[in-house]
Amino acid sequence: MSAPEPPIPEPPVPEPRVASGWVEPASLLDLHWGSYRARSAAGLALIVVGTGFVLMTSAYSLPLLLLGSLMQPAGWAILPSTIGRRVAVVVPALGFTWLILGGSGFAWCFAVLLAAWLLVRLRPLASYAVLVLPIVSSIILAATVPDYSVGWVSILVSTLVIVCAAWLARWTAILASSRQSVRSLRK
Numbered sequence: 001m002s003a004p005e006p007p008i009p010e011p012p013v014p015e016p017r018v019a020s021g022w023v024e025p026a027s028l029l030d031l032h033w034g035s036y037r038a039r040s041a042a043g044l045a046l047i048v049v050g051t052g053f054v055l056m057t058s059a060y061s062l063p064l065l066l067l068g069s070l071m072q073p074a075g076w077a078i079l080p081s082t083i084g085r086r087v088a089v090v091v092p093a094l095g096f097t098w099l100i101l102g103g104s105g106f107a108w109c110f111a112v113l114l115a116a117w118l119l120v121r122l123r124p125l126a127s128y129a130v131l132v133l134p135i136v137s138s139i140i141l142a143a144t145v146p147d148y149s150v151g152w153v154s155i156l157v158s159t160l161v162i163v164c165a166a167w168l169a170r171w172t173a174i175l176a177s178s179r180q181s182v183r184s185l186r187k
Contacts, residue, residue: 022174025122026080039080046075051113054097055155069094081120089116104145104154107138114162118169124176127169137161 027036053068073090093116096109111134118128141154 022177025173026120029080029082031080034078036080039078043075043077043079046071046078048075050075051097054094055100057101068097072097076116076120079120081122085120085122089120092116100155100158103148103151104138104141107141107154107158108135110134110138110158110162114165114169117162117166121170123169123173126176127172130165130169130172133165133168134158134161 024036026040029036031039050068050071050073053064053071055068057065057068072094076086076090076093079086093113096112099106099109111131114134115128115131118130137158141157145151145154
């Protein structure tokens with residue numbers, strides 16, 4: 001007499017996708033060259049440094065404007081995303097970066113840079129609500145920093161606001177993804 005066969009284990013029930021299991025949507029794209037992490041780091045560095053060069057431009061440092069105007073589009077081109085999204089943001093992002101040179105009255109232009117980032121990073125529509133933050137910040141800055149000589153304050157505050165808003169948008173994307181996967185499991 002042979003021993004009874006052990007019962008076959010049932011396949012595990014899939015767990016709902018939670019924040020710790022969330023994956024950047026752009027990291028799932030099939031990249032034709034380079035790795036996701038290297039392209040993300042290089043693209044972000046080129047965008048930040050290029051934007052910084054443009055914003056440091058004065059009548060005495062026009063080569064910085066040229067250098068920044070070449071670096072920023074290169075950064076958008078390198079970021080891992082779909083080609084259409086990368087191409088769509090280059091001209092608006094660079095154009096509105098030039099407008100920021102006008103002083104604190106143009107701090108709202110940082111919202112366009114943030115919108116470009118959200119578009120390229122494949123964020124869900126709900127995360128675009130964070131665009132309100134740089135706009136509100138720009139209204140406050142325009143009233144409190146009227147002098148062009150302290151424009152660096154406007155640039156610093158606006159940069160901090162859009163960095164925080166980008167992280168908040170990422171958090172929103174994680175929440176939306178986790179809710180969506182739980183909803184699909186209920187069906």
